[in-house]
Amino acid sequence: MHINNMLRRIPIRIFLPVMLTVLLFIMTIFLIILPEMKERLLEGKREVIRELVASAWSSLDAYARQERRGLMSREDAQRLAIAHIRGLRYGNDLKDYFWINDMQPRMIMHPYRSDLEGKDISRFADPAGKRLFMACVEIVQTGGAGYVDYQWQWMDDPTRIVPKISYVMGFAPWGWIIGTGIYVEDVHAQISAITRKTTFICSWILLLIILLSVHIVWHGVSVTRQKKLAEESALVKQEQLFQAAKMVSLGTLVSGIAHEINNPITSVMLNAPNLTRMWEDMLPILDRHHAQVGDFPVGATVFSRIRDRIPPILTGITEDARRVRDIVADLKDFARDNPSDMKDDVDLNEVVRKAVGLTANLIKKSTRHFDLVCHPRLPSLTGNAQRIEQVVINLVVNACQALPDKNCSVTVSTGSDRDNDLVFVEVRDEGQGIRAEALKRITDPFFTTRRERGGTGLGLAISDRIVSDHGGSMRFASTPGKGTTVRVTLPLAPPTSSTGDTDSRA
CATH class of the missing domain: 3.30.450.20 (PAS domain)
Structure with missing residues (x-):
């Protein structure tokens, strides 16, 4: 009743x-x-x-x-x-x-x-x-x-x-x-x-x-x-309510900050293409006017000097606004207080194949030599398939972006250590490699070696957090000029703390 x-x-x-x-x-x-x-x-x-x-x-x-x-x-x-x-x-x-x-x-x-x-x-x-x-x-x-x-x-x-x-x-x-x-x-x-x-x-x-x-x-x-059937003590219920309130407050804070940033950025992203179309429509008229009467003043300069500078400026506005939007999304992800639920029965081979499928376009554009080697009869692990897939996607994207040309290869493989109840996924590239001093900080938040190409420094930080939530480890080996190998090792069962009390992260 x-x-x-x-x-x-x-x-x-x-x-x-x-x-x-x-x-x-x-x-x-x-x-x-x-x-x-x-x-x-x-x-x-x-x-x-x-x-x-x-x-x-x-x-x-x-x-x-x-x-x-x-x-x-x-x-x-x-x-x-x-x-x-x-x-x-x-x-x-x-x-x-x-x-x-x-x-x-x-x-x-x-x-x-x-x-x-x-x-x-x-x-x-x-x-x-x-x-x-x-x-x-x-x-x-x-x-x-x-x-x-x-x-x-x-x-x-x-x-x-x-x-x-x-x-x-x-x-x-x-x-x-x-x-x-x-x-x-x-x-x-x-x-x-x-x-x-x-x-x-x-x-x-x-x-x-x-x-x-x-x-x-x-x-x-x-x-x-389940709570009613288990008749948990009043103290446990009180702690659960406190934790729930704390998470609501954190979620409200993150959502508020993201909202305040996303509103002006959305306005910029909407208006920048309009400015580009206006410029494209006006340019033929301005060119004809320039051809008829010669150079003429525009603001503090002249038309001939700004003619070819305006389109890159407008493109830069759109790209920078999109980058700010992506950074806000990564910040929200990185600010998670609790690890995700670790209740999925995860087939690592299937997760890796799906991640490779999602990045197939980038792989095709980046290299002619891509290999996927999945270990047969790989044991399943308990965890969060979506989060593990996110890690694999980040590693594959990084590997592709590190390649200097399409003749360099990327290899993704899986394997297991049955003696220690572990499985692993390894991503190896023949890219530019990472210097030793940079390798030590590779998982630090906001550290990136591709800042000028739009890197935010959050991808590997988030991946390292996800792997840690699963009780696993992420190891890097790199030689500058020859390439980088990243191995993610995961236990078949997640640590007890990942499904229980996570307040130690607060």
């Missing part, structure tokens, strides 16, 4: 907080993050068209300067300027364009509406009745430049009318207005794609949380029943 009552109570106590958390998570994404992302995307595109119009305006100014210097007549200067602006295109399919009208307003040039050229467009209105070209004139008269919202045909398709936002700028020497715009549907399409992906991911997260909750409920019922 007591167990039945417990079964009825526990699901509510566990599932209610889980469902509330999931609901808050989904609401945060769809009510806060996605709308904010839409506004940022739209603002970014508005900034892009403002800069594009400023660049096209500079082209008009270049022809006007030639007129003022007496190098050509106004008629010739305007004719050449119109031809130049008419040919300018940008965007993914190179269908986005510029147009020119004057202050009457009269259409001077429009790539897709040649029927309007030379005509009075003061009464021209969009389907909503807005006299958009008069609005452009008013904006230029008021502030010299600005944004106009209206409805217009989709690029070169006159049958499709969609909302559009344009930026217009007056060109006083000739009484012209030059402008270009963005289609709001472009932003909606990007947000829709992000929403679909987010919905798919949230669905899988929700399913995973439900499955984990069911497992936790089942495990909690089983543990509670």
